[in-house]
Amino acid sequence: MFLALKEIKHEKLRYGLIILMIFLISYLIFMLSSLAVGLASENTQAIDSWSAKKIVLNKNSNISLSQSILTKKDLKDDDIGKNEAYIGQVAVVVKSKNRPSVSAQFLGIKKDQFIYKDQVLVAGKRGKGKTEITVDSSLRDKGYRLGDKISLNGSARKYKIVGFVNNAKINIAPIIYGSFATWRKLRMVAPNVAAAAIVSKNANYKYNYKDAKTYPIATFINKLPGYTAQNMTFGLMIGFLFVISLIIIAVFLYILTMQKMHNLAVMRAQGIPSKTLVGATVSQSIILVVVGVIIALILMWVTAAVLPAAVPMSFTTTIMIAGTLGMLVMGIIGSLIPIRSILKVDPAKAIGE
Amino acid sequence: MAVIELKDVEKIYGKGDAQVEALKDINFEADKSELVLIMGPSGAGKSTFLTIAGSLQKPTSGQVIINREDISKFSDKKRNSLRLNEIGFILQAYNLVPYLTVHDQFVLVDKVKKEDNLSKEDLDKLLEDLGITKLVKKYPNELSGGQQQRVAIARALYANPAILLADEPTASLDTQNVEEVGKLFKKLAKEREKAILIVTHDPRLEKYADHIYEMMDGKMSQKK
Numbered sequence: 001m002f003l004a005l006k007e008i009k010h011e012k013l014r015y016g017l018i019i020l021m022i023f024l025i026s027y028l029i030f031m032l033s034s035l036a037v038g039l040a041s042e043n044t045q046a047i048d049s050w051s052a053k054k055i056v057l058n059k060n061s062n063i064s065l066s067q068s069i070l071t072k073k074d075l076k077d078d079d080i081g082k083n084e085a086y087i088g089q090v091a092v093v094v095k096s097k098n099r100p101s102v103s104a105q106f107l108g109i110k111k112d113q114f115i116y117k118d119q120v121l122v123a124g125k126r127g128k129g130k131t132e133i134t135v136d137s138s139l140r141d142k143g144y145r146l147g148d149k150i151s152l153n154g155s156a157r158k159y160k161i162v163g164f165v166n167n168a169k170i171n172i173a174p175i176i177y178g179s180f181a182t183w184r185k186l187r188m189v190a191p192n193v194a195a196a197a198i199v200s201k202n203a204n205y206k207y208n209y210k211d212a213k214t215y216p217i218a219t220f221i222n223k224l225p226g227y228t229a230q231n232m233t234f235g236l237m238i239g240f241l242f243v244i245s246l247i248i249i250a251v252f253l254y255i256l257t258m259q260k261m262h263n264l265a266v267m268r269a270q271g272i273p274s275k276t277l278v279g280a281t282v283s284q285s286i287i288l289v290v291v292g293v294i295i296a297l298i299l300m301w302v303t304a305a306v307l308p309a310a311v312p313m314s315f316t317t318t319i320m321i322a323g324t325l326g327m328l329v330m331g332i333i334g335s336l337i338p339i340r341s342i343l344k345v346d347p348a349k350a351i352g353e
Numbered sequence: 354m355a356v357i358e359l360k361d362v363e364k365i366y367g368k369g370d371a372q373v374e375a376l377k378d379i380n381f382e383a384d385k386s387e388l389v390l391i392m393g394p395s396g397a398g399k400s401t402f403l404t405i406a407g408s409l410q411k412p413t414s415g416q417v418i419i420n421r422e423d424i425s426k427f428s429d430k431k432r433n434s435l436r437l438n439e440i441g442f443i444l445q446a447y448n449l450v451p452y453l454t455v456h457d458q459f460v461l462v463d464k465v466k467k468e469d470n471l472s473k474e475d476l477d478k479l480l481e482d483l484g485i486t487k488l489v490k491k492y493p494n495e496l497s498g499g500q501q502q503r504v505a506i507a508r509a510l511y512a513n514p515a516i517l518l519a520d521e522p523t524a525s526l527d528t529q530n531v532e533e534v535g536k537l538f539k540k541l542a543k544e545r546e547k548a549i550l551i552v553t554h555d556p557r558l559e560k561y562a563d564h565i566y567e568m569m570d571g572k573m574s575q576k577k
Contacts, residue, residue: 002464003450010452010492266448269409271437271512272465273430347436348409350444351400351520 003280004287015288018252022292022327023299025245029238029323030300030315036234038314043227045169046107047199050085050115052217054205056198059213063223065089065170065197072194074212083202085113086195088183092176094135096150099143104135106152106176108183114201119177124163130181134163136174141309152176152186171224172312242326249285249334257281257338261345268347277342285335289327297324354421355382356515356548357406362415364401364571375401377571379415383548385515388539388561391552392576393568399552400520402568406550407440407518408432420515437466441509441547443519449493449504456489458508471511479507483537498525506537510545517541517549523558535561 008015041048056078061068066089080086088108095101109115111128119126119134124146127133135144139161144150149158159178168175184193198207206214222228257264264277297320304315364376375398383389393399404410405417408424409432417425424435436442449458462470471479480486483503493501502522509517519538523531539561542549551558559565565577 002461003453006457007452263448263450266444267450268433269407269436269442269444270508271433271435271440272461273433273437276465346410348404350442350448351404351407351409 001283004284008287018288019292021248022289023295025241026293026296026327027299029241030296030319032234032238033319033323034313034315036231037316037319038312040231041314042169042172042312043224044221045167046175047217047221049167050199051201052199053203054200054214055217055220056207056212056214058211060211063215063220068196069193070195070212071192074210075194077209078198078207082114084198084200085115086110087199088180088187088196090183090187092152092186094150094152096148102139102142103173104176105170105173106178106183106186108180109177110180120166121163122166127162127178130179131159132162133159133176133178134165135161135176136168137164137166138174140164242330245327246330246334249331250337253281253285253335254338257341264342264345265347265349268345269350274343278339281338281342282332282335285331289331293324293327356385356420358382358418359406360416362405362412364405365413375571379573381566381573383550385546385548386542387563388542388549390558390562390565391550391568392554392565394554397568398571399568403518403520403552407442408435439515441512441514441517443505443509443522445521445524449501451493454490454492455504459511462512466512469513471513476511479510483507499530515548517547519551521553522551523553523555528557531557
């Protein structure tokens with residue numbers, strides 16, 4: 001550590017440039033990770049808020065809620081307890097006078113079931129009648145207010161916003177919670193249709209009958225349109241950034257080590273143990289990574305604070321810890337590359353040069 | 354009893370037709386408080402002698418005895434420890450660690466060798482004797498050649514070694530400075546009871562030496 005710190009202090013520009021590289025990569029990793037988690041979260045916010053473990057869909061729906069229809073026959077023998085809830089879903093466009101149009105997902109829910117009861121209201125109350133709705137709080141950011149009367153898909157009937165709910169997004173679209181009757185009307189379903197799906201909080205729940213089939217919620221989430229592709233894209237980018245950081249650290253430290261081979265030979269001639277020189281290189285790498293990552297973390301906090309709420313960014317503690325540990329691991333692996341050269345330094349080279 | 358002794362030492366580099374016999378049947382010894390010169394032209398084997406006497410490499414055959422112990426079969430780790438504790442080097446280009454101040458050059462020794470280094474008082478006295486007390490906060494690139502050499506001497510002595518090996522210490526000095534360095538080495542050998550071996554082709558140092566060995570084509574003979 002002593003040699004590492006002294007060298008960094010003396011060679012400020014050289015090591016400053018490496019720190020700059022590490023900072024930029026770390027910042028990009030934190031930014032992409034936050035966007036990935038933010039976007040993923042907006043896909044599944046509502047599902048997470050329901051603590052759903054299983055979902056029953058029509059087996060011909062390709063595990064898609066918007067394609068699923070369960071008839072009364074399909075649900076003839078279903079077992080609906082306090083952990084289960086029917087849902088009906090339809091894509092809608094929300095319109096109101098003097099407010100921007102918003103694409104949303106209407107979810108029909110039943111008042112005696114857990115999704116209705118578990119709504120976390122940030123303002124207002126739960127909707128009761130056919131025309132009362134609660135909506136995701138992101139609509140409030142877009143100017144919608146309690147008491148606003150809105151139309152859904154250009155309907156003549158107006159629906160009144162009576163409450164704003166937190167964490168109510170699915171597939172990035174805000175959710176409008178309303179009655180089952182409204183869903184039937186908007187979806188224009190036949191009278192024999194009972195629901196689009198059954199959601200259960202019970203991990204052991206299973207109901208397979210006629211066209212109804214139970215799926216784990218993870219399977220359902222992975223089939224959300226674009227969800228897997230989006231996560232894989234972000235994962236790939238973040239993975240590449242880690243590999244790039246590994247290469248940068250390894251190459252820089254290798255070049256620096258090669259440049260000071262004579263110094264290393266002199267120190268070995270003076271009896272400085274190899275472990276001291278190896279320790280200096282590894283700790284140098286750790287110091288560079290830690291400083292670079294700390295600067296990146298500070299800038300990320302600032303970025304997260306100033307970015308508008310519309311940007312789906314979620315800079316979580318998990319991202320901070322995972323990103324920092326990932327960079328540290330890359331730094332340590334990178335520092336191992338020049339170690340072989342250090343161990344092979346011939347102290348006799350110090351003489352006669 | 355000699356502090357350092359080489360018995361029938363040979364060093365051969367390469368194999369077959371490319372084989373070079375760098376040292377041939379070398380017998381040498383130096384006691385404490387002695388200043389010994391090893392002289393000879395370039396390519397005579399002086400540097401090879403220094404690397405073997407300094408345990409930087411092993412001889413092909415023969416014995417290298419330091420403090421009554423044959424070190425020629427020592428492992429790398431043991432030779433490293435020997436160099437740290439018993440041998441001080443003063444190299445041709447002084448070779449101070451460029452990113453350490455003069456003071457930190459000694460701290461580095463403290464970091465790896467916890468015992469038997471010079472006390473603070475002894476170090477202060479040494480720095481005063483060498484006239485570099487005011488340079489302790491400076492980096493090597495802020496020092497003149499002569500100053501760097503004196504710092505290198507102080508660093509080599511700081512670990513309190515029994516043997517001091519110097520490689521062409523007067524290579525880039527004018528006559529006045531050569532005289533000063535000669536006197537300084539003589540004084541260090543006598544007052545600090547070190548065996549000082551100087552590899553050089555500079556005849557201006559001869560008058561300070563207790564013994565002089567000459568090397569030619571890998572062979573050594575005693576001149577004085």
